[in-house]
Amino acid sequence: MRHAHPLRPAVPEPTLTSDTHVPCREPGPADVPAIPAQKSSGAPYGLLPFNAAAPAGAVELLLACCHSRRWAERIAAHRPYPTTDALLAAAEEAGYDLAGADLDEALAAESSAPPHPDAPPAARTALRAAHAAYESRFGHAFVISLDGVRPGERLDAVLAGIRSRLGNEPEEERAVAADELRRLARSRLAFALAGGLTSTRGNL
Secondary structure, three states: OOOOOOOOOOOOOOOOOOOOOOOOOOOOOOOOOOOOOOOOOOOOOOHHHHHHOOHHHHHHHHHOOOOOHHHHHHHHHOOOOOOHHHHHHHHHHHHHOOOHHHHHHHHHOOOOOOOOOOOOHHHHHHHHHHHHHHHHHHOOOOOOOOOOOOHHHHHHHHHHHHHHHOOOOHHHHHHHHHHHHHHHHHHHHHHHHOOOOOOOOOOO
């Protein structure tokens, strides 16, 4: 983001209590980012820098949270926001107004999170197969908010989610995916404002 304030070093990515809301790290190989950032952003973080940023910079940060340009431009256009909560509420509200093409654009930019390299080989194989089956059926990556899920339980939660949602009809699953994407976008934005969004996507 082109802004007069210099970038500050990125803070460690939180584990998860509410997808980015209350950082709380747990040691061990399963301690991985709870919120997969869609892509890196060089934007300054914090509400005040976001409010003061040039439009293109604010949109850049927002696109890293949800890759719908109309969604990002709408939120950026309504700055300044009085509080972080007001910004997050606006992001969530805008997510409910995604048109079909906007949702297609956002889902097309998502990618399936790989399993943690320390996961058992059988679990890694099962997850890859589940992702492949989902993408073959619905034409886009599986998206899920892991809000409140402990690091060691994420792989099982994703596998269970994919297997459950594979039985959905395409339009039903599209609605479920849109809801999960809204939750992810809100969480990613909160994480970005706290100085996160520094990696492309965390392992499960």
